[in-house]
Amino acid sequence: MSLSTSPALTEHLTRLSDALRRTIARRRPWFELIDVSAFSRPDSLSVAISRTRKNLTYFRVNYLSILALVLAASLLSHPLSLFALVSLIAAWLVLYLLRPADQPLVLFNRTFSDLETMWSLIALTIFVVFVTDIASLLISSVLIGIGIVCLHGAFRDPEDLFLDDQDLAGSGMFSIINVGSVPPAAAPAVVSHV
Numbered sequence: 001m002s003l004s005t006s007p008a009l010t011e012h013l014t015r016l017s018d019a020l021r022r023t024i025a026r027r028r029p030w031f032e033l034i035d036v037s038a039f040s041r042p043d044s045l046s047v048a049i050s051r052t053r054k055n056l057t058y059f060r061v062n063y064l065s066i067l068a069l070v071l072a073a074s075l076l077s078h079p080l081s082l083f084a085l086v087s088l089i090a091a092w093l094v095l096y097l098l099r100p101a102d103q104p105l106v107l108f109n110r111t112f113s114d115l116e117t118m119w120s121l122i123a124l125t126i127f128v129v130f131v132t133d134i135a136s137l138l139i140s141s142v143l144i145g146i147g148i149v150c151l152h153g154a155f156r157d158p159e160d161l162f163l164d165d166q167d168l169a170g171s172g173m174f175s176i177i178n179v180g181s182v183p184p185a186a187a188p189a190v191v192s193h194v
Contacts, residue, residue: 023061024061026061027061027062027065028058028059028061028062030062032161033059033062033152033156038156038157038160039155039156039157040155040157041155042154042155048154049154051153051154051155051156051157051158052150052153052154053153054158054161055152055153055156055158055161056149056153058158058161059152059153063149063152063153066145066148066149067142067145067146067149069145070141070142070144070145070148071138071141071142071145073141074137074140074141074144075137075141078133078137080132081132081133081134081137084128084132084134085134087128088124088125088128091121091124092121092125095117095121096114096117096118096121101114105117
């Protein structure tokens with residue numbers, strides 16, 4: 001059975017694209033995010049923190065988009081790191097995560113167990129992360145993105161925003177990921193090597 005025709009993979013990709021579409025649909029208008037008339041200096045640190053929390057709740061999809069753009073820009077400005085990261089992800093996907101559990105990995109006329117494959121990939125990941133500047137690049141770009149989001153959140157006055165009770169209930173930065181939407185019995189088992 002090839003990877004492209006695997007029903008579990010197809011179902012997983014369909015669910016992933018549906019979740020991505022729902023998340024993008026919850027994005028707030030960009031002109032509302034950059035409305036210059038809504039910016040003011042916070043009076044105190046507690047006001048800045050309160051504003052940031054409210055803005056994180058309201059603009060969470062936009063803020064995640066900004067983080068993704070900063071990360072993408074930093075990776076595109078370092079093509080060797082981008083190539084190494086994409087190669088590493090592809091190795092994990094092909095050699096471990098998407099490989100059928102009943103088919104052992106055979107390379108150079110040697111059969112590798114799942115445990116050997118996993119430890120080899122972990123060693124390869126550690127080696128690639130330390131040889132290239134992937135770790136420092138990812139950490140610095142995420143910190144820059146978080147800094148941009150926190151600055152915007154502190155200076156954007158949220159008084160004109162319509163925060164509804166449903167928004168306040170799931171008020172975390174990553175609450176856009178609706179983990180409880182699929183009952184455990186209905187969720188397909190895609191990763192079979194864990």
